[in-house]
Amino acid sequence: MLMKTITQTENLDQVDGIVVVFSCSDSESFNSCLDLLDYFKFDCKPTLKTPTLVIGNKTDLQHLRVVGTVEARKCVLKYPGCSFEECSAAASDDNVEVIFRSFIKKTLVESDTRVIEQNGRKSSIATVGSPKVVRAHFKRRFSMFGRDRNGSN
Numbered sequence: 001m002l003m004k005t006i007t008q009t010e011n012l013d014q015v016d017g018i019v020v021v022f023s024c025s026d027s028e029s030f031n032s033c034l035d036l037l038d039y040f041k042f043d044c045k046p047t048l049k050t051p052t053l054v055i056g057n058k059t060d061l062q063h064l065r066v067v068g069t070v071e072a073r074k075c076v077l078k079y080p081g082c083s084f085e086e087c088s089a090a091a092s093d094d095n096v097e098v099i100f101r102s103f104i105k106k107t108l109v110e111s112d113t114r115v116i117e118q119n120g121r122k123s124s125i126a127t128v129g130s131p132k133v134v135r136a137h138f139k140r141r142f143s144m145f146g147r148d149r150n151g152s153n
């Protein structure tokens with residue numbers, strides 16, 4: 001299903017971030033994840049710098065775990081621009097939202113930085129702006145995530 005989504009994506013070099021999810025209880029899914037990282041980071045050169053988050057899901061199934069945290073992190077961090085987290089989408093108290101919010105924040109900063117670099121300007125508002133400017137920037141960019149389905153906050 002994931003591969004289908006990828007082949008349909010024509011402008012991979014224009015994406016702001018990539019999230020790859022595997023199951024900690026399925027070594028095949030981890031191998032597929034590494035195949036995807038090979039594709040993104042080595043075959044698909046324009047996305048080399050694109051922030052990429054790899055998530056080991058299903059940590060609630062500890063008794064079925066076959067992919068170790070240390071091993072997975074070590075493999076993933078070898079790829080440029082990659083970070084690694086683990087979570088459980090099934091455990092209601094898990095930090096899925098925190099992980100995604102933090103990654104989105106990172107992609108927005110890096111995407112703004114890339115745009116500014118492409119436009120040939122010297123500084124980045126996202127990384128060297130005053131705290132006030134940065135706060136206003138994120139408030140604007142995150143306002144879309146704080147709304148419920150009716151559009152109210």
Ligand SMILES: Nc1nc2c(ncn2[C@@H]2O[C@H](COP(=O)(O)OP(=O)(O)OP(=O)(O)O)[C@@H](O)[C@H]2O)c(=O)[nH]1
Pocket residue numbers: 001057058059060061087088089090091
């Ligand atoms: N125990 C547990 N089950 C999960 C978790 N996340 C997803 N699942 C279950 O795993 C199954 C597959 O989840 P999907 O959301 O369909 O994910 P998918 O990537 O399309 O899954 P695949 O069928 O493996 O390709 C479903 O039965 C989910 O309920 C998790 O964190 N813990």
